[in-house]
Amino acid sequence: MPLPSNAVGRRRVLAALAGTGVAASVGSASARARSNEPVGVTALEPAGSLDLRGVAEAVVDDDGETVYCSVVDGFAVVDVSDPADPTVLAEERELTHDGSDPMTSIMDVKVSGDRLLVSGPNGFGEGLSGFFLYDVTDPATPERVAVQETTFGPHNSFVDGEYVYLTGGGVRSPTVVYDVADDDPEEVARWSAADADDAWTDVGRNYRQTHDIYVQDDTLYVAYWDAGTWLVDVSDPANPTATAHLGGHDPAYLAELGQITPEFRELPGNSHYVQPNADASAVFVGKEAWDAEGTEHDGGPGGIECWDLSGDDPALRSVLRPPEPDPDAGEDPAAQWTSHNFGIDGDRLYASWYGGGVRVYDVADLAEPHLLGAWREPDTTTFWTAKPIASGFLATSYVNPENTREENRRGEGARVYTFPDPDGSSGEPAPTMARRELPSPNATATTSRSGRGTAGGSTTGAGSSTTSPGDTSDGTVVVDDPSPVPGFGPLAALAGCGVGVWRLLGRRGDDER
Numbered sequence: 264m265p266l267p268s269n270a271v272g273r274r275r276v277l278a279a280l281a282g283t284g285v286a287a288s289v290g291s292a293s294a295r296a297r298s299n300e301p302v303g304v305t306a307l308e309p310a311g312s313l314d315l316r317g318v319a320e321a322v323v324d325d326d327g328e329t330v331y332c333s334v335v336d337g338f339a340v341v342d343v344s345d346p347a348d349p350t351v352l353a354e355e356r357e358l359t360h361d362g363s364d365p366m367t368s369i370m371d372v373k374v375s376g377d378r379l380l381v382s383g384p385n386g387f388g389e390g391l392s393g394f395f396l397y398d399v400t401d402p403a404t405p406e407r408v409a410v411q412e413t414t415f416g417p418h419n420s421f422v423d424g425e426y427v428y429l430t431g432g433g434v435r436s437p438t439v440v441y442d443v444a445d446d447d448p449e450e451v452a453r454w455s456a457a458d459a460d461d462a463w464t465d466v467g468r469n470y471r472q473t474h475d476i477y478v479q480d481d482t483l484y485v486a487y488w489d490a491g492t493w494l495v496d497v498s499d500p501a502n503p504t505a506t507a508h509l510g511g512h513d514p515a516y517l518a519e520l521g522q523i524t525p526e527f528r529e530l531p532g533n534s535h536y537v538q539p540n541a542d543a544s545a546v547f548v549g550k551e552a553w554d555a556e557g558t559e560h561d562g563g564p565g566g567i568e569c570w571d572l573s574g575d576d577p578a579l580r581s582v583l584r585p586p587e588p589d590p591d592a593g594e595d596p597a598a599q600w601t602s603h604n605f606g607i608d609g610d611r612l613y614a615s616w617y618g619g620g621v622r623v624y625d626v627a628d629l630a631e632p633h634l635l636g637a638w639r640e641p642d643t644t645t646f647w648t649a650k651p652i653a654s655g656f657l658a659t660s661y662v663n664p665e666n667t668r669e670e671n672r673r674g675e676g677a678r679v680y681t682f683p684d685p686d687g688s689s690g691e692p693a694p695t696m697a698r699r700e701l702p703s704p705n706a707t708a709t710t711s712r713s714g715r716g717t718a719g720g721s722t723t724g725a726g727s728s729t730t731s732p733g734d735t736s737d738g739t740v741v742v743d744d745p746s747p748v749p750g751f752g753p754l755a756a757l758a759g760c761g762v763g764v765w766r767l768l769g770r771r772g773d774d775e776r
Contacts, residue, residue: 303691305636307623309680310346310655315339317674319370319647319661320604327653329402331379333372335674336365338381340402346654346681352403360410364390368416375422378443379405382420382429392416394427396446411441411448423478426451426500430473435464438473438485440500454483454503456490462514463490469527470517475536475604480543482506489517489532492548509548509570509577510534515704525555529562531699536604544573545629547612549602564601566696567614569629580629583612584694586619586639594641608651611635611684613658615646621658623685624693634693636685644678655683 368388491511600619620639
């Protein structure tokens, strides 16, 4: 769940760390060279780090000092009360139940109050499928209180009070809801885009994968890949009802495509991660996308859409542009540093960009976001997420590009990094991009969008674009931005980092309900 705004506390810590030389000054040439950012952007340096095999997702408790991490074959609890010295409090691996094979490919955890949710497998993992619940009243001694087996591997999950939400499998790819009151899980509902509009039943499953979910104040936010981002009323979790649909393709267009086409990898779809701010006046949607070979347009990398929900109709205000490699610093100019998971605290957004590192943005003005700080080491880090903590923020690097494929498969070289918060006195307008035009039915996946757009570091804004809201027969507000969009210059396929998109394909043993 989102942390309360704690900017003052973080900035006090920043000032203390700056006195010890942990936070790089704006004038630090070496740090700025590594971040390849404008002079006005703080080039951050890690305050501390921790080797933690297999770490991927990380979520932060309400205290801002306790972090729960997925570690590929289990979970770990990390104390970050001293950002310079993150420490493992507890670790449990080889998770089994009733003699089952251990759950593998555990890439997601969530926490709500005194309950920790651990789910999997993510993608092609073997062994037990489902989720575990732990009592973490004492984070140093987690106690298992429930296990629920499923016929699908939850790609992502969420726990909110007495309810667990899972990304489901099968032809409808629903969000599956469990009541976990008294630590006795019971499935109570399934919701999918097809429940809001039958047209989605004709769309191939790979284009409408329920990829990630977030729940806040009785609203379920669903990142539904090429089907866009959905807001669903779960004030009665047993009766979910869609209320809004942000972006996404026309289902008639997707229904015309084969099961696997470049559209699956490329913008403008690929709604990958979603999170609102604390009062839900804004919602941010990350797009995990790459440029596919053989198309006549540039299909990636994907950025982060900034949606304004404060008015009568949602409006797309801007799209944060991914970092760009610096060939002068030896960074691969063909690398596609697409958006991955992120976190929000107050007016700040903390973003991970795989090998593109981590960035901190001020998003108080959604139409004119500012980039406050950045750090990257693409030779040795590949970041999965970034999340605010009481004293700055943390980020998890789950792959070391210098390792062998087998070493990375085992999670070797994965690390947790802690960073000080930029103090906000410096910063520059954040690089942004306009969103691509969405193709219409009867347009082919390789010719339906505009041709190659601007290359290099040009900045274009989507803040002036108009949205076209409309109401469906069931009252769902549908919003889209129909304006044509220039994209990046030519970029080659991301090598070794684009596991997210391939995890979606061909899940084993899916429940076809």
